[in-house]
Amino acid sequence: MDYSKPISVRNNITLGLAMYRPANPKGVIFFCPGGTDAGAAAAWRVALNQTGDYFPNFSGLEDYDLMMMDIRGTWSSNILNVSLDTFSSILLPNPTNQSDFDAIKAASKAIIQSFNESSSPPGFVQFTGTNEVIQDYESIRKALGYKKINFVGLSYGSFRAQLYAAKYPHRVGHFVLDALVAPGYSVFDQANTQILAGNRALLRADAYCQNDPSCPLKAQGRGSVPKVYDELLSAVKNSSLDTFALQFDFYNLLQDQPVFPIISQDLAQLAQGNTSSLAGGGSLTMNDVVAIPYLCSDYYIEDNTWAGFQKSLEAGSKLDTYNVGQTAAWNIRMYCAAWPYAVAPLKPLHLKAPMLFVTADFDASTPTEWATVAWKEADHSALLVRHGDDHTTFNLPASLATRIEKEFLRTGVLPRVQNGTEVTVYHPGMCRAPIPDPYDVPIGFVAGDCATEEGCNDN
Numbered sequence: 001m002d003y004s005k006p007i008s009v010r011n012n013i014t015l016g017l018a019m020y021r022p023a024n025p026k027g028v029i030f031f032c033p034g035g036t037d038a039g040a041a042a043a044w045r046v047a048l049n050q051t052g053d054y055f056p057n058f059s060g061l062e063d064y065d066l067m068m069m070d071i072r073g074t075w076s077s078n079i080l081n082v083s084l085d086t087f088s089s090i091l092l093p094n095p096t097n098q099s100d101f102d103a104i105k106a107a108s109k110a111i112i113q114s115f116n117e118s119s120s121p122p123g124f125v126q127f128t129g130t131n132e133v134i135q136d137y138e139s140i141r142k143a144l145g146y147k148k149i150n151f152v153g154l155s156y157g158s159f160r161a162q163l164y165a166a167k168y169p170h171r172v173g174h175f176v177l178d179a180l181v182a183p184g185y186s187v188f189d190q191a192n193t194q195i196l197a198g199n200r201a202l203l204r205a206d207a208y209c210q211n212d213p214s215c216p217l218k219a220q221g222r223g224s225v226p227k228v229y230d231e232l233l234s235a236v237k238n239s240s241l242d243t244f245a246l247q248f249d250f251y252n253l254l255q256d257q258p259v260f261p262i263i264s265q266d267l268a269q270l271a272q273g274n275t276s277s278l279a280g281g282g283s284l285t286m287n288d289v290v291a292i293p294y295l296c297s298d299y300y301i302e303d304n305t306w307a308g309f310q311k312s313l314e315a316g317s318k319l320d321t322y323n324v325g326q327t328a329a330w331n332i333r334m335y336c337a338a339w340p341y342a343v344a345p346l347k348p349l350h351l352k353a354p355m356l357f358v359t360a361d362f363d364a365s366t367p368t369e370w371a372t373v374a375w376k377e378a379d380h381s382a383l384l385v386r387h388g389d390d391h392t393t394f395n396l397p398a399s400l401a402t403r404i405e406k407e408f409l410r411t412g413v414l415p416r417v418q419n420g421t422e423v424t425v426y427h428p429g430m431c432r433a434p435i436p437d438p439y440d441v442p443i444g445f446v447a448g449d450c451a452t453e454e455g456c457n458d459n
Contacts, residue, residue, distance in 0.1 A: 013067060014078055015140065017065070017069040020066040024063065026170050027064075027148070028141075029152060030069065030150070030152070031152045033154050033157055034392070035156070038097065045055055052406075056404070061406060064150070069140065069190070072127070073147060073290050073294065079119070082118055083114065084289060089107040090107040101337075104337055106338075109338035115293055126341045129297025130294065133160055134147065137149070148172040148173040150409055151176070153177050154178045155392055158181055159298070165353060171378075172353040174356075174409050177355060178358040178405065180373040182370040182373040184348035185348075188329075190328075191316050193345060195319045195324060197367035202254065202322050204258075205225045206223060206225035209442070214261065216265060217267065222414070228267045232246060232359065239437055250266075257391060259451070259452060261451060296339040297343065298343070301343075308331075312333070323376045348374075349377055351379075351381065354380045356381065356415070358383075358384055358393050360389060360391075363443060371383060372432050382415060383425070384401055384405070386399065386401040386445025398445070399448065414427065
């Protein structure tokens with residue numbers, strides 16, 4: 001659907017959503033989990049249909065309409081179709097010359113063409129960006145009859161929440177923006193901060209190891225995780241393996257909800273010659289793939305040439321202390337190298353409504369610097385810093401930060417200024433303190449750490 005044209009038989013879209021509606025609702029909470037979390041949306045739909053229940057992270061908000069909507073292209077909204085095989089040609093190391101870049105651009109063109117040919121209606125791919133999605137939100141608000149909405153935006157959901165608030169400021173209720181993506185922050189700067197965040201996360205893996213009796217690298221003392229990782233990178237350069245495979249795999253392990261024991265165990269096995277944990281250059285899931293059209297629709301790449309890519313690589317490499325070597329921003333540059341539709345540059349948004357911005361010091365997916373950049377543009381909003389790891393806070397029901405988020409959703413009253421072991425809260429006009437030493441912040445459950453993959457799900 002193209003909102004610039006009238007709704008018609010040839011210009012419309014199906015929206016998929018799940019709702020919990022109490023008898024006497026106090027308001028509606030839009031829940032946007034970010035990315036293309038189609039699996040979570042589908043799971044919630046099943047839970048609603050079977051039990052009338054809702055996700056535990058909404059416990060304490062029983063008197064509100066709770067709604068999760070899938071974005072365009074996922075779950076049940078005019079689903080985007082593409083074969084994962086199409087992506088094999090773009091899972092390559094970062095280009096090192098014009099020829100490499102041209103090959104990636106050709107692969108990008110084939111991927112985008114595959115989306116266009118396989119998805120319906122024709123031309124749908126160019127209307128999957130946030131500008132269209134926030135108008136979908138507004139259409140639903142009108143249909144529900146609410147004058148304002150409350151919003152929990154996680155990760156990329158925070159980006160959509162900010163654009164909605166900028167376009168419809170009179171519809172803004174209580175907005176929680178968790179794991180911020182900052183509008184107007186250049187892809188170049190995103191890459192640099194993602195490199196820094198990846199390096200910090202590697203040190204957090206080491207801090208966890210030093211407090212974990214079962215960590216196989218613990219006996220080597222502080223610094224063992226980055227040390228073994230560096231030794232492995234040096235070793236693979238002279239073996240049948242490739243550096244890209246190791247960097248790709250470990251960068252991905254540091255994203256979202258990192259399970260630090262798995263990182264340490266994989267490094268220990270690789271150091272002993274067991275390479276079974278390597279994915280051989282990585283792989284993409286369907287959730288990763290369907291994200292590409294809306295990322296390409298949203299991301300203005302200031303210099304989409306080999307020279308521009310090279311400039312970003314060189315700048316990031318100077319900041320890459322532990323040779324993480326990967327960023328999502330560089331991947332987006334490659335995936336969108338041949339995007340054929342115009343993308344307007346997005347300036348920072350000056351948001352006036354009081355909101356709660358939330359970040360974690362050592363989130364490797366949305367670096368904490370992004371929250372600072374966005375918060376400084378919001379004149380009346382508070383910044384809640386959770387001292388720990390994990391991507392997003394709202395999914396940690398036992399966390400103090402989550403309790404603060406829920407209280408703001410209920411009342412719209414900004415939390416008091418505080419500086420504690422678990423959280424720090426800043427009010428408008430205050431200066432944020434430097435990011436703490438990775439070894440000085442709490443470790444374990446209180447910091448959002450996952451001991452196992454099942455433990456992450458339990459959180």
